Amino acid sequence: MQVVADAAGRLVCASAALPGAVHDLTAARTHGIINALTSAHVMTFADKGYQGAGGAIRTPFKRHHRRPKLSRRQKAVNRAHAKIRTRGERAIATLKTWKILAKLRCCPRRATAIVQAILALHHVEANRYAG
Numbered sequence: 006m007q008v009v010a011d012a013a014g015r016l017v018c019a020s021a022a023l024p025g026a027v028h029d030l031t032a033a034r035t036h037g038i039i040n041a042l043t044s045a046h047v048m049t050f051a052d053k054g055y056q057g058a059g060g061a062i063r064t065p066f067k068r069h070h071r072r073p074k075l076s077r078r079q080k081a082v083n084r085a086h087a088k089i090r091t092r093g094e095r096a097i098a099t100l101k102t103w104k105i106l107a108k109l110r111c112c113p114r115r116a117t118a119i120v121q122a123i124l125a126l127h128h129v130e131a132n133r134y135a136g
Contacts, residue, residue, distance in 0.1 A: 006120060007033050010096030016127055019100075019120050022113035029054040050089045099127065 007020040007029070020036040033039050033055065042049050043060030056064045065086045066079040075083070100106060103123050109116055 006116070007036060007038055008093075008096060008100065009038070010093040012092060014092035014095035015131060016096045016099060016124055019124055022116040022120070024113050030056075030058055033058065050086060050093065052090065 006022045009017045009019070011017050020032065020038065023032055023035065027035070029052075039058050039060055039062060042062065045061075047061055049062050051058065051062050051064050053064055053067050055062050056067060058064070063086065065083040066075055068075050100120070100123065105119060106123070109119065111119075
């Protein structure tokens with residue numbers, strides 16, 4: 006399941022669950038998330054699991070075991086990237102507060118419905134406190 010958060014760390018949407026173990030980049034491509042963000046010119050900060058996504062997706066520098074260590078500039082870029090990504094991680098943490106997701110063992114269709122219901126409740130609650 007892929008989750009999209011805005012710059013303030015609020016949940017925007019979640020994709021449908023895919024059956025089995027699917028890599029993050031494969032799931033994002035399957036759901037068309039990368040193409041949608043790129044065509045909308047939305048710069049997106051993602052983790053190392055999305056390296057090679059291209060388009061508007063920005064990932065941190067990754068050190069490979071046979072290559073030299075990251076330069077100071079690359080480390081500084083990674084630190085800045087991590088600071089921005091913490092906002093998105095806040096959205097993931099919001100989802101994880103729902104106990105039902107802790108031990109969710111069901112078909113992808115049912116998992117998608119549960120997460121969509123949680124998102125709807127989250128949006129209602131957020132609007133309630135927005136004023």
